[in-house]
Amino acid sequence: MHISEGVLSPPVLAAGWALAAGGLAVGLKKTPVAKLPETALVSAVLFLASLVHVPVGPSSIHLTLLGLAGILLGWSAVPALFIALFLQGLLFQFGGLLSLGVNTVSMGTSALVAFSVFRLLPKKLPVLGAFAGGFAAVLIGTLIVVTALWVSDNDLKATAALLFAANVPLAAVEGLISVFIVAFLLKMAPAYVSGSTRI
Numbered sequence: 001m002h003i004s005e006g007v008l009s010p011p012v013l014a015a016g017w018a019l020a021a022g023g024l025a026v027g028l029k030k031t032p033v034a035k036l037p038e039t040a041l042v043s044a045v046l047f048l049a050s051l052v053h054v055p056v057g058p059s060s061i062h063l064t065l066l067g068l069a070g071i072l073l074g075w076s077a078v079p080a081l082f083i084a085l086f087l088q089g090l091l092f093q094f095g096g097l098l099s100l101g102v103n104t105v106s107m108g109t110s111a112l113v114a115f116s117v118f119r120l121l122p123k124k125l126p127v128l129g130a131f132a133g134g135f136a137a138v139l140i141g142t143l144i145v146v147t148a149l150w151v152s153d154n155d156l157k158a159t160a161a162l163l164f165a166a167n168v169p170l171a172a173v174e175g176l177i178s179v180f181i182v183a184f185l186l187k188m189a190p191a192y193v194s195g196s197t198r199i
Contacts, residue, residue, distance in 0.1 A: 003095060003096075003102055003103055003106075003145060003148060004095065004096055004099065005093075005095075005096030005097070005099055006096075006098075007149070007152065007153075008098075008099055008102060008152045009151070009152040012148050012152050013098055013099065013101060013102065015101075015102075016099070016101030016102030016103075016104070016148070017100075017102075018101075019101070019105045020082070020101040020102075020104040020105050020108070021101075023078045023105065023109075024078055024079055024082055024104070026078070027075045027076055027077070027079045027108070028079055030074065030075040030076060031075070031076040035073075035076055038072070038073070038076075038192070039073060039076045039079065042068075042069050042072060042073055042080050043079075043080035043081070043083045044084075045065060046064070046065055046066075046069055046080065046081060046084040047083075047084040047088060049062075049063045049064065049065045050062045050063060050065075050084075050088065051094075063173075063174070063177070064107065064141065064170075064174060065174070065177065065178075066081075066107055066110040066111045066114060066137035066174070067110075067111070067114035067130070067133040067135070067136070067137035067138070067174055067175065067178045068114075068130075068177070068178050068181055068182070069081065069111045070110070070111030070112055070113065070114035070115035070118070070133060070137060071114055071115055071118045071129075071133050071178065071182060071193065072185075072192055072193065073111070074112070074115050075112065077108065077112070077115070078108040078112070081104060081107045081108050082100075082104045082108070085100055085103050085107065086100060102144075102145075105144065106141045106144035106145050106148070107141055109140060109141070110136075110137040110138065110140045110141035110144075111137060113133075113136050113137060113140045114133035114134060114136055114137035117129065117132045117133045117136050118130060118132070118133040126182060126183075126186060126193070127182070127183055130175070130179045130181075130182035130183070131176065131178060131179045132175070133175075133178060134174040134176070134177060134179070135171045135172060135174065135175035136171075137171075137174065138167055138170055138171035138174045138175075139167070139168070141167075142163065142164050145160075145163065146160040146161075146164050149163070
C-alpha cells in the first residue's frame with residue numbers, strides 16, 4: 001500500500017501531510033515512555049514485513065501487519081508506522097518521501113480501525129477480533145489509497161480498481177496472520193494483547 005513518488009496531486013499530498021501531522025501528535029502523546037521499546041519493536045517488524053512487495057501500478061501489495069500493529073499498540077501504531085515508512089522511503093525508495101503523509105494516513109487509520117474492531121468485539125472471542133481487525137485494516141488502508149489515487153488523477157481509476165481487487169485476498173491472509181500471532185501472545189505473553197492500550 002505504498003503510493004509511489006510523483007503520482008498524487010499536490011492537494012492530496014498536502015491533505016495527507018496535515019492529517020499525518022495530527023495523527024502523529026496524538027500518537028506520540030498517547031505513547032508512554034514505558035511503551036517505547038514495544039513500539040520500536042513493532043516498527044521494526046512492520047519495516048521488515050513490507051520489504052517483500054509485488055508492484056501493482058503506482059502502488060504495491062505486500063504484507064502490512066497493520067491489524068496486528070493496531071491491536072498491540074493502539075494510537076502508538078501511528079508513530080511506529082511513520083518511522084517504518086520513512087526509513088523504507090529513505091533507504092529503498094518504497095513509497096517516497098513526498099507521499100509519506102498519505103501513506104502514513106492510510107496505514108495509521110487502518111491500524112486504528114483494527115484496534116477498534118478488536119476492542120469492540122467480545123473479549124471471549126479474541127481470535128474473531130484478531131481476524132476481523134487484520135482483515136478490516138487491509139481493506140480500509142486499500143480504500144484510502146484507492147481514494148487518493150482516484151482523486152489525484154482520472155487516469156488512475158483502472159489502477160485503483162485493480163489495486164483494490166488485488167488486496168482483498170491479502171486482507172484474508174492478514175486476518176489469519178493476526179489470529180495466529182494474537183493466539184500465541186495470549187498464551188505466552190497476554191499482557192501485550194490485553195494490557196493497558198487505549199485508543
